[in-house]
Amino acid sequence: MATNIGLIDYGMGNLHSVQKAFKRIGQPLRIVSNPQELNGCDALILPGVGAFDPAMEQLKQTKLIPCLTKWGEEDKPLLGICLGLQLLFESSDEGSSKGLGILKGNVHRLPKGQGERIPHMGWALLNHQNNCPLIDNNDQQNWMYFVHSYAAVPIEKGDLAATAKFGQTEVTAMVWKGRIGACQFHPEKSAKAGQRLLIRWLKWLNDG
Secondary structure, three states, X not given: OOOOEXXXXXXXXXXXXXXXXXXXXXXXXXXXXXXXHHOOOOEEEEOOOOOHXXXXXXXXXXXXXXXXXXXXXXXXXXXXXXXXXXXXOOEEOOOOXXXXXXXXXXXXXXXXXXXXXXXXXXXXXXEEOOOOOOOOOOOOOOEEEEEEOEEEEEOOHHHEEEEEEEOOEEEEEEEEEOOEEEEOOOHHHOHHHHHHHHHHHHXXXXXX
């Protein structure tokens, strides 16, 4: 594939598992840890594991924040994973740092009193909300693996691509706006369902 995809390395993402997942479907990734390494990238992946404030501080150290903000303003292809989804929003209950603000809305702690443990860990079925090229509406096996204590609440309802059941409520599982998308779950740890989603993302990139 001709597409050059950059994997953002700011010290808080499981790069190895993401690289391994893409290697299985024949797509190499190039590590991006400073602005210069963005040159030549057609698309980006923003992974993330951990807490909101330390992640934003680590991103600040790479000097990539202005670049990512501009990337979002120019609506270039980007896929956020787990904490990477939350960083795309304006702020989080988990800390006081500003997020990237590429998507409008905030990140809130998962609601208590739902008969569910926090953090939410395990498999959940995606419930489609709005059109997204990464979701096949005919696929009844969209079970994805989640590990999170917080979930984004988009201001613009059209940005909500899929939700997942959490107790008696639904929480954000995927967002999609223009060419910016993100998953709260880990597609790289979601077996065949996650692999199908990554393949659809690559196909969308190449068809676009």
